[in-house]
Amino acid sequence: MKISEKFSRGEFVVTTEVGPPKGFHVEPLIEEAKEYLSNITAVNVTDNQSSVMRLSSLATCKALKDAGLNPIYQLTCRDRNRMALESDLLSAAMFGIENILCLTGDHTKLGDHPQAKPVFDLDSVSLLYTVGQLEKGVDLGGNELVGEPPKFCKGAVVSPCSDSIDAQLAKMERKVMAGAEYFQTQAVFDSERFISFMEKAKQFGVPVQLGVIIPKSVGMCRYLNANVAGVHVPDNLIDELKADKEKTKAGITGVEITARLIKECLPYCQGVHIMAQGWESKVPDILKLAGI
Amino acid sequence: MLITKLKAKEDIEALVTGKVFIVNCHGCKEVSFPEAEAKALQKELCDSGKVTGILTTDYICNPENMKLRLEKHRKEIDAADMVLVFSCGVGVQSVAEYFEDKKVCAGCDTIALPGFQGVTPLEYKCDQCGECYLNITGGICPLTACSKSLVNGQCGGAKDGKCEVDPNMECGWERIYQRLKMLGRLDLLKVPVQLRNYATDKEV
Ligand code: SF4
Ligand code: SF4
Numbered sequence: 001m002k003i004s005e006k007f008s009r010g011e012f013v014v015t016t017e018v019g020p021p022k023g024f025h026v027e028p029l030i031e032e033a034k035e036y037l038s039n040i041t042a043v044n045v046t047d048n049q050s051s052v053m054r055l056s057s058l059a060t061c062k063a064l065k066d067a068g069l070n071p072i073y074q075l076t077c078r079d080r081n082r083m084a085l086e087s088d089l090l091s092a093a094m095f096g097i098e099n100i101l102c103l104t105g106d107h108t109k110l111g112d113h114p115q116a117k118p119v120f121d122l123d124s125v126s127l128l129y130t131v132g133q134l135e136k137g138v139d140l141g142g143n144e145l146v147g148e149p150p151k152f153c154k155g156a157v158v159s160p161c162s163d164s165i166d167a168q169l170a171k172m173e174r175k176v177m178a179g180a181e182y183f184q185t186q187a188v189f190d191s192e193r194f195i196s197f198m199e200k201a202k203q204f205g206v207p208v209q210l211g212v213i214i215p216k217s218v219g220m221c222r223y224l225n226a227n228v229a230g231v232h233v234p235d236n237l238i239d240e241l242k243a244d245k246e247k248t249k250a251g252i253t254g255v256e257i258t259a260r261l262i263k264e265c266l267p268y269c270q271g272v273h274i275m276a277q278g279w280e281s282k283v284p285d286i287l288k289l290a291g292i
Numbered sequence: 293m294l295i296t297k298l299k300a301k302e303d304i305e306a307l308v309t310g311k312v313f314i315v316n317c318h319g320c321k322e323v324s325f326p327e328a329e330a331k332a333l334q335k336e337l338c339d340s341g342k343v344t345g346i347l348t349t350d351y352i353c354n355p356e357n358m359k360l361r362l363e364k365h366r367k368e369i370d371a372a373d374m375v376l377v378f379s380c381g382v383g384v385q386s387v388a389e390y391f392e393d394k395k396v397c398a399g400c401d402t403i404a405l406p407g408f409q410g411v412t413p414l415e416y417k418c419d420q421c422g423e424c425y426l427n428i429t430g431g432i433c434p435l436t437a438c439s440k441s442l443v444n445g446q447c448g449g450a451k452d453g454k455c456e457v458d459p460n461m462e463c464g465w466e467r468i469y470q471r472l473k474m475l476g477r478l479d480l481l482k483v484p485v486q487l488r489n490y491a492t493d494k495e496v
Contacts, residue, residue, distance in 0.1 A: 106449060107440060107456060109439075110456065110457070118440060120442065123440070123442045123444050124444075126443075126485050157448065162448075162450075163451075166473075167466070167469045170478065170481045173481075177485075186448065227451075230451075
């Protein structure tokens with residue numbers, strides 16, 4: 001099912017994400033997804049996330065679909081030129097994968113194959129445009145596709161808490177113009193910043209899902225603050241994690257913080273995207289606590 | 293000056309707004325400069341009364357040299373709304389950097405000529421992409437200033453204005469955004485989707 005159908009019915013859309021393993025044994029991931037994520041609208045599958053080589057997003061999407069889940073196929077432009085991306089999009093259509101998320105992708109230098117050639121023949125914007133062209137039945141070379149063209153629900157990302165909101169909004173508008181039908185945001189830890197971002201972003205009339213990462217530990221928050229673009233964990237949340245070490249270790253503090261953020265932002269967005277990063281088992285608790 | 297060809301006449305005409313000061317660089321001229329076509333086009337612009345002055349010089353990729361020569365034309369430059377540069381991408385970038393808040397446009401595309409790098413050893417780089425983007429990026433080359441050579445705007449990786457690949461390097465697209473903002477040309481971020489054309493490399 002295309003998640004745009006839910007958005008257009010005004011439903012609050014919950015998605016989460018899984019990262020394929022470094023190897024081809026996908027069964028544990030599928031089992032975990034079936035156990036904890038089967039009530040969720042759709043599940044993103046990351047594409048060589050953080051430039052670390054893994055099982056492909058496309059193959060993992062197919063496995064999830066076969067297991068009855070609704071995958072969102074993430075595509076980055078780092079590893080494939082336009083021909084390979086177009087070809088993989090057609091393969092996704094053949095597998096019945098209906099939701100995609102278009103990203104530029106991290107640079108190869110940040111990952112576990114720093115020697116590899118970074119491709120970036122396309123980028124997030126031109127990839128969205130490319131999908132639009134395929135949907136019209138033509139490829140980027142201007143050649144016609146044979147038979148009924150594919151149809152996807154096309155998503156993109158935006159960073160509401162980045163240093164330069166105006167630059168983010170400009171890029172967001174460019175993505176909307178290139179065909180983005182929904183947005184998932186970079187992780188938000190500050191509801192006020194998200195809300196003031198949404199005041200400006202709502203002009204585009206495209207649904208936005210609040211992105212959240214479950215804060216697992218103080219160390220993780222410090223790492224995010226130091227290294228991840230557009231992510232800032234405020235001091236008061238770090239203090240909250242510090243306050244009761246046992247509770248934090250058990251994941252309860254992280255679940256509470258995440259659920260609270262979702263509740264605060266709920267009236268201003270059209271869905272939530274939970275990046276559990278291995279804590280998939282906590283997702284049902286978060287949703288319950290947030291009242292979804 | 294690397295090897296260049298003139299942009300399409302319609303493209304150049306669309307760039308010219310108000311009065312214009314023209315710079316021609318005949319630096320590495322022995323390599324290639326579309327001199328006759330450039331002259332014809334500039335004559336048309338002159339006839340239409342839009343040109344405040346023309347400077348034909350060499351090696352504008354050397355900022356010190358370029359400044360001295362441009363300053364002799366200060367009055368004509370101040371009277372112009374923009375500067376149109378007929379040179380390789382390095383030359384245009386040098387001029388754009390010097391006139392921080394003036395619109396500086398490229399009249400040429402720079403094409404790859406294997407084995408020849410021009411006299412371009414200074415700060416500005418040109419990858420000889422064959423379809424110069426400087427006119428939509430405020431005179432900063434997106435191919436060399438951005439680690440991913442992106443042509444449709446910033447990736448999500450910049451942190452505190454620095455590139456995700458190298459924290460000592462300013463994000464090229466952050467610089468482009470700030471320059472366009474200063475020039476009052478943020479509308480250029482809404483140009484149609486740009487697709488690189490790797491076929492142009494072979495056209496020479
Ligand atoms: S965009 Fe950059 S690489 Fe291309 S011609 Fe202009 S200066 Fe050279
Ligand atoms: S951070 Fe800036 S310079 Fe670095 S790859 Fe991204 S857009 Fe390019």
